[in-house]
Amino acid sequence: MPGPGPTYASRAGILARRAAPLAALVAVFLFQTILNVDTVVVFPLYLGAVLMGAILEERLESFAVAGVAVLALLFRPLMASGHTSEIGPAVLLSAVTLGVGTVVNELTRHSRSVAAAAQQRVVELSAAERSLRATLESAGVGLALAGLNGNWLEVNQPLALILGRSRDELFRTTLAEVTADGDQAALRDGLALLRSRDVMSWSADVHVVRPDGAVLPSALLIARLPNPPIGDATLLVQVSDISARERAQSIANCVAAVRQVIVSSSAVDAAMPQLLEAFSGYLGWSVAQYWAMDSETHTMRVRNAWNTGGPILEGFLHASRGMSVAFGSSMVGRVWKSGVLSAEEDLEKASGDERLTAARSVGLHSAVAFPIVDSGEVTGVIELVSDHARILQDDEVTRLATAGVEIGQFIRRSETAQALKRSEADHRAIYEHSPFGIARISSGGELLEANPAVLRMLERDEEAMRQTAWPELLRAYDQVATRQRKAQFLAGITDGSSIQVRAATSSGKWLWLQLTATSIPDANGRPEHVLVMVEDVTAVRETSDRLNEALEAQREANANLERTDRTKSEFLSIVSHEFRTALTGIQGFSELIRDGGLESDEVHAYGGYIFNDADRVNRLIGDMLDLDRMESGRMSMRTTDVDINDVLMEAISRAAPSAVTSEFKSDLDARLPIVAGDRDRLIQVVSNLVNNAVKYSPEGGTITLSSRVDGRFVLISVSDSGIGIPPEEIGHVFERFRRVRSGAAQSIPGTGLGLTIVKQIVEMHGGKIWVESALGHGSSFHFTVPLSPEAVKAMQQLQHA
Amino acid sequence: MREVDASGFKVLVADDNEVAQRLYKRVLEKAGYPVLIAADGLQAVDLALGQRPAMILMDVAMPGIDGLEAMRRIKAEIPGMPIVIASAHSMASDRERFLAAGADNVLSKPFQLHDLISIVEQLANPK
Numbered sequence: 029m030p031g032p033g034p035t036y037a038s039r040a041g042i043l044a045r046r047a048a049p050l051a052a053l054v055a056v057f058l059f060q061t062i063l064n065v066d067t068v069v070v071f072p073l074y075l076g077a078v079l080m081g082a083i084l085e086e087r088l089e090s091f092a093v094a095g096v097a098v099l100a101l102l103f104r105p106l107m108a109s110g111h112t113s114e115i116g117p118a119v120l121l122s123a124v125t126l127g128v129g130t131v132v133n134e135l136t137r138h139s140r141s142v143a144a145a146a147q148q149r150v151v152e153l154s155a156a157e158r159s160l161r162a163t164l165e166s167a168g169v170g171l172a173l174a175g176l177n178g179n180w181l182e183v184n185q186p187l188a189l190i191l192g193r194s195r196d197e198l199f200r201t202t203l204a205e206v207t208a209d210g211d212q213a214a215l216r217d218g219l220a221l222l223r224s225r226d227v228m229s230w231s232a233d234v235h236v237v238r239p240d241g242a243v244l245p246s247a248l249l250i251a252r253l254p255n256p257p258i259g260d261a262t263l264l265v266q267v268s269d270i271s272a273r274e275r276a277q278s279i280a281n282c283v284a285a286v287r288q289v290i291v292s293s294s295a296v297d298a299a300m301p302q303l304l305e306a307f308s309g310y311l312g313w314s315v316a317q318y319w320a321m322d323s324e325t326h327t328m329r330v331r332n333a334w335n336t337g338g339p340i341l342e343g344f345l346h347a348s349r350g351m352s353v354a355f356g357s358s359m360v361g362r363v364w365k366s367g368v369l370s371a372e373e374d375l376e377k378a379s380g381d382e383r384l385t386a387a388r389s390v391g392l393h394s395a396v397a398f399p400i401v402d403s404g405e406v407t408g409v410i411e412l413v414s415d416h417a418r419i420l421q422d423d424e425v426t427r428l429a430t431a432g433v434e435i436g437q438f439i440r441r442s443e444t445a446q447a448l449k450r451s452e453a454d455h456r457a458i459y460e461h462s463p464f465g466i467a468r469i470s471s472g473g474e475l476l477e478a479n480p481a482v483l484r485m486l487e488r489d490e491e492a493m494r495q496t497a498w499p500e501l502l503r504a505y506d507q508v509a510t511r512q513r514k515a516q517f518l519a520g521i522t523d524g525s526s527i528q529v530r531a532a533t534s535s536g537k538w539l540w541l542q543l544t545a546t547s548i549p550d551a552n553g554r555p556e557h558v559l560v561m562v563e564d565v566t567a568v569r570e571t572s573d574r575l576n577e578a579l580e581a582q583r584e585a586n587a588n589l590e591r592t593d594r595t596k597s598e599f600l601s602i603v604s605h606e607f608r609t610a611l612t613g614i615q616g617f618s619e620l621i622r623d624g625g626l627e628s629d630e631v632h633a634y635g636g637y638i639f640n641d642a643d644r645v646n647r648l649i650g651d652m653l654d655l656d657r658m659e660s661g662r663m664s665m666r667t668t669d670v671d672i673n674d675v676l677m678e679a680i681s682r683a684a685p686s687a688v689t690s691e692f693k694s695d696l697d698a699r700l701p702i703v704a705g706d707r708d709r710l711i712q713v714v715s716n717l718v719n720n721a722v723k724y725s726p727e728g729g730t731i732t733l734s735s736r737v738d739g740r741f742v743l744i745s746v747s748d749s750g751i752g753i754p755p756e757e758i759g760h761v762f763e764r765f766r767r768v769r770s771g772a773a774q775s776i777p778g779t780g781l782g783l784t785i786v787k788q789i790v791e792m793h794g795g796k797i798w799v800e801s802a803l804g805h806g807s808s809f810h811f812t813v814p815l816s817p818e819a820v821k822a823m824q825q826l827q828h829a
Numbered sequence: 830m831r832e833v834d835a836s837g838f839k840v841l842v843a844d845d846n847e848v849a850q851r852l853y854k855r856v857l858e859k860a861g862y863p864v865l866i867a868a869d870g871l872q873a874v875d876l877a878l879g880q881r882p883a884m885i886l887m888d889v890a891m892p893g894i895d896g897l898e899a900m901r902r903i904k905a906e907i908p909g910m911p912i913v914i915a916s917a918h919s920m921a922s923d924r925e926r927f928l929a930a931g932a933d934n935v936l937s938k939p940f941q942l943h944d945l946i947s948i949v950e951q952l953a954n955p956k
Contacts, residue, residue: 601918605890608917608938613848615939620855623942637848 049081049093057100067104071121074101078125082132090136094129098122170246170267173253176223178203178215181262190246190269192238203265208235208243215248222252222263233270241393241416245274272421279427282310286431290438294445297332303435304334304410311424313412314392315341317348318400319360320408327352328360328409344387344413351383359384359397360409367406369398369429371420375413387413394418398428402436410435465541465562473502473518482562485541487534497531501562504529505543517545517558528565540569602765606648606779610641644779651781655764658788665706665792672742672813673700675707676733679714689728690721690748697736701819709789710813716782717746717809724807725750740820741795741812748808753801761799762787786811838953841865841882843873843899844915845891849938853886853945860946862953870894877903877910884911884952886936889918889927897930904931911952915940 056073059065074097081093105118164171170187174180179202188195191206198206207215211234218230229251235243249266256262285306293299304316320331330348335341356365358381363370372378372395375388384395393416400408410432459466465482469475475498478490488497506516508527515525526544533539542563550556617634620626626634657663673696680692714733721731729749736743753761765780790797790811801807815823840862842853854864865882867873869892877885877899885903889896900912911934914927919937927935934948 601920604920605917608919609846609849609890612917612939613846613852616852616856616942617848619942620852637851641848 049077052077053096053100067101067118075125078129079132082129083136087133090129090133094126097125172265174203174263174265176261178219187267190267191236206236208237211235228252245270278310282306283427296439296442300332304332307412308334314415315413317411327354340391343390347383360411363397363399363409364406367399369425371396373419391415396420398432400436401433402440407436467560469558469560485564501531539564540566610645613641614638648779651779655785667704667706669702670705670707671702672735675710675714678711679718682715683718687722691730693730693732695734700735701815703742703813704816705793705813713786713789716786721746721748740815743812745808745810749806752803752805753807754803758801839863839882841876841885843867844888845869856942870899873899874902878906886913886915889916913948
């Protein structure tokens with residue numbers, strides 16, 4: 029130790045010690061001299077001083093002291109020279125003094141060196157112990173010496189820290205007392221083995237218990253030290269805190285278990301208890317609860333819970349189950365809000381969370397809550413509660429946060445899958461049970477799938493549907509689409525475009541199917557396949573067809589009515605025009621006659637005009653009435669046996685007198701059978717045709733009448749070589765007031781009703797009438813009259829004969 | 830009936846009915862108007878353009894082109910030519926139809942003679 033004080037003091041001490049024997053000699057000498065005491069008397073005093081020097085001093089110093097003592101002893105005798113008798117004893121005494129001093133000095137020196145050696149050893153020993161203790165204290169592990177029964181003898185500070193006690197407290201416990209209950213049996217066995225020297229060292233992973241109840245996993249190594257020469261045998265106890273290693277292992281195991289659950293589960297509700305069990309079991313939490321968000325109330329409620337059992341947990345679990353946590357309130361709510369893990373080592377300090385503070389009072393100690401996160405959103409919280417103090421380490425925090433994200437993704441995946449499954453099941457059900465046919469068609473036009481409705485509709489199985497029925501439908505679709513100028517099925521796949529096609533069922537029933545195609549795009553927006561809705565619209569279509577027919581008929585009837593109406597007013601207009609034209613002459617000339625002042629030949633001529641027009645008016649009225657009777661079926665026929673040849677001859681004889689320029693020829697079948705008919709009407713027909721032939725042959729010419737049998741009819745023809753009928757008029761000659769008035773025919777008079785009446789009469793007889801004509805080359809009118817039944821019979825008999 | 834010296838006011842009558850032609854000719858010539866007769870539409874157009882009558886009495890229902898077509902053709906050439914449609918189509922709608930087609934006046938058949946005369950006089954002596 030540096031410092032002048034102590035050094036000086038020791039030097040002063042050394043000087044004092046060295047001076048002391050000499051001072052003693054001087055004192056004795058002075059005492060002898062002053063008191064004049066006999067040397068023998070004071071000799072013990074001298075000897076004592078020498079001894080003192082011999083003991084205290086180094087060899088040189090002790091000789092010096094002895095020398096000084098010898099001088100002092102010899103001084104009186106020598107001074108009293110003469111007293112030789114005194115010299116002898118003095119020399120003897122001096123010799124004794126020297127001898128004793130030397131011996132004592134030697135003895136002293138020897139004993140001193142022995143003591144120094146001993147001292148040296150002590151110093152060395154204590155240094156060794158200090159270094160050993162320092163080593164003990166600075167060791168990273170807990171070290172202790174213990175008795176064979178596990179009673180602590182020495183403990184180092186790390187061990188005290190591991191065991192959570194001060195050394196003094198520790199000395200009041202034993203190794204067994206700080207070991208968890210579960211490990212005590214093993215420990216007892218270990219100690220027994222060590223005691224019996226069966227083993228010299230024993231090790232095990234055990235849990236040590238702290239006073240606060242915390243359990244710490246530790247590696248325990250106990251070695252029996254060699255027996256000391258004296259005292260009891262001791263044990264070296266090494267305790268290392270392996271909680272970090274254990275924790276890391278637990279966390280790794282927990283994470284592996286969580287992943288295993290996530291990978292192997294599909295439903296959240298099935299997986300969550302396993303996940304909670306993994307957290308609870310691997311990480312040593314008494315309770316694990318999953319708080320899920322209730323999106324309707326926007327609160328969180330416990331959906332799943334796991335606990336290690338025990339009555340103290342029941343109350344807590346019950347309290348948790350009944351609770352709705354609001355956003356931001358209580359630990360769970362705060363985690364929900366912040367999205368980060370929150371831990372409370374001591375639930376007493378869980379401010380504002382009555383549930384957790386109440387849990388503390390029933391023995392629960394620590395809690396941690398971490399969020400279940402999906403895409404940055406907190407969807408739930410997992411809460412872990414421990415019945416002992418838990419300090420969360422960084423790696424645990426990291427792992428739990430990661431687990432929260434993984435679980436969040438899992439929940440989302442699972443719910444999506446669940447929803448998909450549900451939705452797919454729904455769609456499948458719709459697809460299967462839909463009354464509408466639904467078919468899925470590839471982009472190449474092949475049928476991929478057809479629902480039962482389609483198959484039922486067409487009475488096909490799926491294979492027949494694929495092979496024949498669908499390709500037929502597709503062809504029909506394209507045909508109709510082309511007709512309607514729509515896109516073909518594969519070319520256009522126009523969304524939602526409907527086309528109705530005819531399709532046969534396998535039993536040959538024809539249906540109307542309405543096909544509505546919708547393209548379903550793939551992820552890239554390209555049409556991947558086509559969904560075709562197939563509806564049986566047969567009933568609709570047939571109804572609408574019937575409706576259309578009815579409508580068409582109605583329209584037809586309306587059109588007929590309109591036509592009739594128009595015909596009627598046209599007829600009226602034409603008739604009134606005819607009448608007024610005739611009346612123009614009648615009225616004008618009769619007015620002239622009435623006003624007088626005319627020449628008599630004028631009156632004669634005008635009277636003729638008036639008469640002719642009046643006659644024409646009369647004929648018009650007669651024709652019109654005839655026609656009306658015929659058309660309305662009110663004209664009666666007086667049917668008798670009629671000889672057509674006779675009719676033809678009669679007509680010629682009537683027409684001939686006024687047809688001076690025409691030549692009549694007849695080509696009659698002499699064996700013409702009798703027909704059944706109205707003779708007068710038939711004469712009217714032929715006369716009319718003959719009169720027309722005359723009228724339209726202004727240059728004259730030959731008019732030929734012929735008759736012959738044609739099957740069951742008599743065919744009559746009246747041909748002229750007149751002006752003919754223009755081609756555009758030939759189809760209209762039998763219509764009322766349809767008179768050819770162009771060209772050469774323009775001044776030929778007539779009512780315009782003659783041929784209409786003729787046609788009516790022929791048809792009333794059951795015959796037909798038609799005309800052939802070439803403009804400028806005359807016309808031929810032909811008509812037929814059926815033979816009478818008797819005539820037909822007679823003819824057949826004739827043929828048989 | 831007044832006797833008017835209307836010589837030079839030539840009336841073209843277009844009518845296919847011979848009796849009507851005679852009536853017009855008799856009445857109008859007696860009234861002093863020279864009369865030209867056309868028996869159909871085309872003839873009426875030819876005479877109208879060739880003879881330049883003072884006015885035309887035009888029937889409608891005639892062979893070939895009808896009176897209305899003839900009137901259209903004549904008016905295309907001689908816009909100021911007075912044309913009176915004289916037709917047995919004498920319903921009210923017909924009258925409108927003829928006037929709309931460009932007729933200057935309409936005479937319905939049958940007519941009283943003084944109506945015929947006064948229509949012609951109106952055109953012969955405009956006020």
